[in-house]
Amino acid sequence: MAASSISSLLSTPNLKKNPSLSWKVSMPSAFTSFPQQTRKLEKMFVVMAMDAKPTVLVAEKLGAAGLDLLKEFANVDCSYNLTQEELCTKISLCDALIVRSGTKVSREVFESSGGRLKVVGRAGVGIDNVDLSAATEHGCLVVNAPTANTVAAAEHGIALLTSMARNVAQADASVKAGKWLRNKYVGVSLVGKTLAVMGFGKVGSEVARRAKGLGMHVIAHDPYAPADRARAVGVELVSFDEALATADFISLHMPLTPATSKVLNDETFAKMKKGVRIINVARGGVIDEEALVRALNAGIVAQAALDVFTVEPPSKDSPLIQHENVTATPHLGASTMEAQEGVAIEIAEAVVGALKGELAATAVNAPMVPAEVLSELAPYVVLAEKLGRLAVQLVAGGSGVKSVKVTYASARAPDDLDTRLLRAMIIKGVIEPISSVFVNLVNADFTAKQRGLRIAEERILLDGSPENPLEYIQVQIANVESKFASAMSDSGEIKVEGMVKDGIPHFTKVGSFEVDVSMEGSLILCRQVDQPGMIGTVGSILGDSNVNVSFMSVGRVAPRKHAVMAIGVDDQPSKETLKKIGDIPAIEEFVYLKL
Numbered sequence: 001m002a003a004s005s006i007s008s009l010l011s012t013p014n015l016k017k018n019p020s021l022s023w024k025v026s027m028p029s030a031f032t033s034f035p036q037q038t039r040k041l042e043k044m045f046v047v048m049a050m051d052a053k054p055t056v057l058v059a060e061k062l063g064a065a066g067l068d069l070l071k072e073f074a075n076v077d078c079s080y081n082l083t084q085e086e087l088c089t090k091i092s093l094c095d096a097l098i099v100r101s102g103t104k105v106s107r108e109v110f111e112s113s114g115g116r117l118k119v120v121g122r123a124g125v126g127i128d129n130v131d132l133s134a135a136t137e138h139g140c141l142v143v144n145a146p147t148a149n150t151v152a153a154a155e156h157g158i159a160l161l162t163s164m165a166r167n168v169a170q171a172d173a174s175v176k177a178g179k180w181l182r183n184k185y186v187g188v189s190l191v192g193k194t195l196a197v198m199g200f201g202k203v204g205s206e207v208a209r210r211a212k213g214l215g216m217h218v219i220a221h222d223p224y225a226p227a228d229r230a231r232a233v234g235v236e237l238v239s240f241d242e243a244l245a246t247a248d249f250i251s252l253h254m255p256l257t258p259a260t261s262k263v264l265n266d267e268t269f270a271k272m273k274k275g276v277r278i279i280n281v282a283r284g285g286v287i288d289e290e291a292l293v294r295a296l297n298a299g300i301v302a303q304a305a306l307d308v309f310t311v312e313p314p315s316k317d318s319p320l321i322q323h324e325n326v327t328a329t330p331h332l333g334a335s336t337m338e339a340q341e342g343v344a345i346e347i348a349e350a351v352v353g354a355l356k357g358e359l360a361a362t363a364v365n366a367p368m369v370p371a372e373v374l375s376e377l378a379p380y381v382v383l384a385e386k387l388g389r390l391a392v393q394l395v396a397g398g399s400g401v402k403s404v405k406v407t408y409a410s411a412r413a414p415d416d417l418d419t420r421l422l423r424a425m426i427i428k429g430v431i432e433p434i435s436s437v438f439v440n441l442v443n444a445d446f447t448a449k450q451r452g453l454r455i456a457e458e459r460i461l462l463d464g465s466p467e468n469p470l471e472y473i474q475v476q477i478a479n480v481e482s483k484f485a486s487a488m489s490d491s492g493e494i495k496v497e498g499m500v501k502d503g504i505p506h507f508t509k510v511g512s513f514e515v516d517v518s519m520e521g522s523l524i525l526c527r528q529v530d531q532p533g534m535i536g537t538v539g540s541i542l543g544d545s546n547v548n549v550s551f552m553s554v555g556r557v558a559p560r561k562h563a564v565m566a567i568g569v570d571d572q573p574s575k576e577t578l579k580k581i582g583d584i585p586a587i588e589e590f591v592y593l594k595l
């Protein structure tokens, strides 16, 4: 593939005004639907012959500066507090929709749009309220505003920390009720106390800076953050268990992902210092709320200050909300004048740009590249992203994900294979599973740099026929510990490798073990004593749990020594099923990875 054809991937498609029509927008967008990697690539050139301005539905309050920007370009319908039914009715007349966290943009909304909806703008960071798969399948771009409310969220986290420590909310309510209970609301000091920041990203690092200013000793847990970045602000990165065991205060700032769902639960509360205090301005789902009530009643947790909840708004009668040691705010982390003006401008610019057919740096399910360019690279793009996902999920700790080395083995001459697209997808695969950031072709290198992630690329020129772009791709992550020791190379890096077979991405090597598994669904890796019956034993456990196996392969360095079994599964096995596999005597280690 000539380098020049790739450069067009990074350019902004020109908007062609068609004089024959009052307005014509061509939005070149080709989405590779990663969840269905084998899905034939679809080229979706959306042509909107517009006799009038596009219509933008603003379904939640948006700052005036953003509304003014939108009105210069489109008809703007501000309709708040719509029911799902009302939203589905209105959306069929709209070209763009802007929401915050309070509107569920479900598959039904995209279906009701009838193909007219071209972009959804999330005026904030988290897009867990938007059905991304449905958006992509319906050719709808999703953009967000990932940075404008960071400081606001951090300030709210500090506000909750300090007001909780001094019982401000409870004391205020009692004074307003005509009481004067000075002895009841004796608080605790912050200076010298230990704050554990769980998730050292944009918000978490800003909270850490402010807590240091309050004289607190700040530690952080974030398996993926570079240690030197934490040290730069006087924060020590520690293990999850160490954070729980030593913190006087715990502040949550990780995204809601399958790995962080209910990460605070009965088991982890039991590991905390008695009397710990919890702050959550991330996502409600990272806490098992019933377990938190139990921990509060048992005195394990002295107080909790919560801005986010698994169901919003929470029930007024919820035991958590009604608990006297809980301070609650209605998801106010981003609710400052300044933050709301910032996200409003950011999202308005992104939505207008998208309607003009421009690639947006804050696109979440970005249009990858025109189909004709991807037609040759499509399976390798999916392979690259999944290898990145595989590698980062194996990280167990260490000094953070700072250095990723990518090796491309190809018989193609260097200038006949532009790897920028593959590089972007590997960055996407490494960052997205551990962050609320969404990586696309436009922002990949910026996002990596922002997180202190260095990507080194190497080529191996192979002999043989150059008909295939690549023989294999290898991804290595250095200076980290691995959840699966067998994934470590002889030189101490996590190493995974893959190739494309018959158009399907295959996982072909982990550490020094050769395997061969189609990269569909999810993956179980086991290292076991190489002996007869292992495939059957593991297969039976999965079968008994109704988990369908898509692929199974065994790699070994020498017979009757050790082997690695790689099992592709269509469904996520339960924790109990995975435990049964781990309990097989011959299984020395295993790990479950979502692709």
Ligand SMILES: NC(=O)c1ccc[n+]([C@@H]2O[C@H](COP(=O)([O-])OP(=O)(O)OC[C@H]3O[C@@H](n4cnc5c(N)ncnc54)[C@H](O)[C@@H]3O)[C@@H](O)[C@H]2O)c1
Residues within 6 Å of the ligand: 125, 126, 127, 146, 149, 150, 153, 198, 199, 200, 201, 202, 203, 204, 221, 222, 223, 224, 225, 253, 254, 255, 256, 259, 260, 281, 282, 283, 307, 308, 331, 332, 333, 334, 335, 433, 434, 435, 436, 437
């Ligand atoms: N309450 C609010 O109004 C409000 C406002 C802004 C952001 N948020 C939420 O706060 C969260 C963080 O936002 P951000 O902008 O800082 O995101 P970010 O992506 O910058 O930071 C998230 C950090 O979490 C880390 N992480 C991922 N998995 C982890 C794990 N298992 N354990 C520990 N750390 C882990 C990542 O490495 C990353 O550094 C998001 O969920 C976002 O939606 C809420």
Ligand SMILES: O=C(O)[C@H](O)COP(=O)(O)O
Residues within 6 Å of the ligand: 100, 101, 102, 123, 124, 125, 126, 127, 149, 331, 332, 333, 334, 335
């Ligand atoms: O993810 C975010 O940006 C915050 O949760 C803010 O959500 P909001 O826009 O509903 O305030």
